[in-house]
Amino acid sequence: MSATPACRACGQPRSRLEGSRRRPSAPEPFHYFRCAACGFLFVEPVTPDSVYDDAYYDGRGVDPTVNYRAEYEHYARTDRIHEFNDLLRLATCHLSRSDAPPGTGPVRWLDFGCGAGGLLKFLRDQRTVDSATGPRPLELVGSDVGSYSDRLRREDGFQILAPGELAALPDGTFDLISAIEVLEHIAHPAPVLRLLARLLKPGGFLLLTTGNLASPMARWKGLDFSYCMPEIHVSLFSPATLNRLYADAGLVPERVRYRGVLRFKILKSAGSDRRRRLLRGALRFPGFRRLVDLLYGTSAMPCARKPLATPTIVRA
Ligand SMILES: [Zn+2]
Structure with a gap:
């Protein structure tokens, strides 16, 4: 490869080849480029969306740890229930704050990239969410493509x-707005974050999770x-790159301390029933949870809040 591509996050022309990987699923290697300006790590070439076929959603595709079919049919019986409860806890915390969007009517929640709809189904079953003004009904909207x-x-x-x-x-x-993994x-993450920021009410909250490429692991x-x-996984982030993208979108980064989200991530990675049982036992110890959170930098990845008074963004 003679010239490196421009950064897909900030547009800077300077990026450097960090390494390449061959995968059984593709005849050509994938190249990882690092932006010299913002630190964003991105993959070329980008696989077409056709990779997200029925086999992928059943865990028979490139990511064997997903099982969207089980989640669609019985979300409450999958380990993702820990994640859903945690997201609702964080949403409740935010809505109880004085700088949350004011109001007593329905809370409008968009699940961006809703996949098989497990979170939507969980939230529909909750029906309401607690806020500073008491329980409010949930109005749910999902967004995604595919079957x-x-x-x-x-x-x-x-x-x-x-x-x-x-x-x-x-x-x-x-x-x-939730954007979970x-x-x-x-x-191209920047225009997507700008869209989500625009769609949030002033005081609204973006619950976003993605892997931490600056973590010790x-x-x-x-x-x-x-x-x-x-x-x-064609776009990879650190807390710093995410903070920069949030700022570009007019959002304020906000750290949260994950519990069930972390628990789900740990159990998802178990690989076998025996390891899952062992991990369930280890998860009873707060020290183990803290250690995993530190090693993988899960809670170090910020969510974001839209300020009540949005600052004017001046573009050069
Ligand atoms: Zn960049």
Whole structure:
């Protein structure tokens, strides 16, 4: 490769080749480039969206740890229930703050990249969310593409928006937006974060999770880090790159302390039932949870809040 590509996050022309990986799924190697300006790590070439076929959603594709079919059919019986409870806890914390969007009516929640709809189903079963003004009904909207979006729309009655429909919504539509393990699948993250920021009400909260490529484990493993799956994880972040993108979108980074999100991530990576049982035992010890959080930098990855008075962004 003679010239390196411009950064897909900040547009700077300077990037350097960090390494390449061959994968059984592709005839050509994947190249990892690091932006010299913002530190963003990105994969070329980007695999077409056709990688997200039915086999992928069943855990028979490039990521064997996903099982969207089980999540669609019985979300409460999967380990993701820990993650869902944690996200609801964090949403409740935010809505109880004085700088949350004011109001006593329904709380509008967008699950961006809703996949098989497990979180949407969980939230629909909750029906309400606690806030500073008491329990408020939840109004749910999902956004994604693919076969599960159609099923969630047709068979489950959810409002699932395609990307074009989402972009047509007015400013300040949502109190809360979740983007759980989505951003790493998106080749150009900056315009997506700007869209989500626009769709948040002033005081609204973005619950976003993605892998931490600046964590001790990621630094130790390099491109062998388990999160480096170049067919699907095409954009990789550190707290610093995420903070920069948030600022560009007019959002304020906000740290949270994950509990169930971390628990789910640990159990998801178990690989076998025996290891899962061992990990369940270890998870009873707060020290073990803290150690894993430190090694993988899960809680170090910030969420973001839209300020009540949005600062004017001046572009050069
Ligand atoms: Zn950059």
